[in-house]
Amino acid sequence: MADKLLVIEHDADTGGGIARYYRKKGWQVEVATSVEKARHYLLEDELNPHVIIADLGLPDGNILDYLEELHQQIDYSEWVFAIAADGDTDMERIDELAYDFLEKPFDQRRLDKVLKRALRASQTTRRLQSYSAADTKRYQLDAYVGNSEAVRTLKDMLRRLAEVPISTMIITGETGTGKGLAARIIHHTGLRKNGPLVELNCAALPRDLIESELFGHEAGAFTGAKSRHRGLLEQADGGTLFLDEIGDMDIDLQTKLLKAIEDRRLRRLGSEREITVDAQIIAATGINLEQAAAEGRFREDLYHRLSVFCVTLPPLRERKDDLVEMLPSIVAEYNAKANKHVEIVPDEVWEKLLSYGWPGNVRELRNVIERCVLLSSGEEFPIRWLQLEENCTPGSAKAMGAGASRDTITIQLDGSMSLDAMDSHIIQTALQLNSYNIAETARVLGTTRETLRYRIQKYDLQTS
Ligand SMILES: Nc1ncnc2c1ncn2[C@@H]1O[C@H](COP(=O)(O)OP(=O)(O)OP(=O)(O)O)[C@@H](O)[C@H]1O
Ligand SMILES: [Mg+2]
Structure with missing residues (x-):
């Protein structure tokens, strides 16, 4: 299916020129020379354009006045406005509603660039919306498998949460207990199910990127900010923002997030203007936030704000x-x-x-x-x-409070492991971490290959 463009332009020649140019590039293009014709294409013909380029000086009114109504009734489109450089355009409205704008006269190259990006944004949103319809079927309460006492209690809680407006909540639980799954179920069964579900993993990106992802930015807000970017909080408007691994969020950013949650307003980086957002926030973490707050690693007020509703998933x-x-x-x-x-x-x-x-x-x-x-x-x-x-297995190293990362092994000294069990565990873990390379393992353990081989035999360890 061709990418679709609607050109709303009072001057038929200008509109026709743009249409010819983009048809050659493979777009399906329609031109409307009045508000009435534009409404006809959008509402009666159901053209569903990916992008709409709109001129504001139309003979029968201002298209801006119809935008909200159109927005409700048409499939997802990105609007690009062509505005007069010296006109008294309502820039605030345009900023709020448009993907971007171009000052007249603009050249073809500039329009090409803006259109390409707007098309990408529109396609992305449409894809996400269709995924979301499939997800709503997939993420019902039954998706959380289990019928034990603990799970029945949990599902009962999830059922109740689905019926009430939640502004913020937190899901805790060990790794792999289904925090991500529970967050999706809460969104797709709750009052916000028809809105978007937007997700951010706070541990996955550096602080500055998280900030611009969350709050968005204007073109030129910092080096590398080529165009305007709507932040995830803004994208989650009417729906849910899922903040995974919230325990890893930078503490200054926590302050900014808390303010945005409480005021229900935010400012894109590099912008003067405040935008209202209404998103429910579901946060998840595998760490003990209460303890983190007590130790000053997590903001206590944000913790209290988030933990109004708290769901803990059983291991x-x-x-x-x-x-x-x-x-x-x-x-x-x-x-x-x-x-x-x-x-x-x-x-x-x-x-x-x-x-x-x-x-x-x-x-x-x-x-x-x-x-x-x-x-x-x-x-x-x-x-x-x-x-x-x-x-x-229970009674073995891991169950007894031992762990490992790239070059550290932790062992709890609580009497649960014998000295031999520790020795064997250290060697086995070092082998694993070094892909069973004997020479390398001997090196990191500060021993000889002979000694290592001897102990591998003694403890009957795996060597591949
Ligand atoms: N009760 C459950 N029923 C069915 N599938 C589950 C259940 N709990 C978890 N899963 C599945 O297990 C996998 C891990 O779950 P998930 O990613 O939600 O865990 P998590 O708590 O977010 O872990 P982490 O803290 O490591 O991010 C997923 O594939 C999820 O669908
Ligand atoms: Mg997870």
């Missing part, structure tokens, strides 16, 4: 009953994806699944099942690919 080890429901649904999902036929789950598999601590919660469960189904050859769930006992 999988506290609701192992749910495995009975989860396992079949995840196995079926990967059976379908990989054209596999796993139908029988032996008792030994169940025993292993039920005795394991699941530090990575549902995400880990999904990964383990994915591996087993993909490597299966037949109807039986293959126990040999479970590989749960290595480091992580």
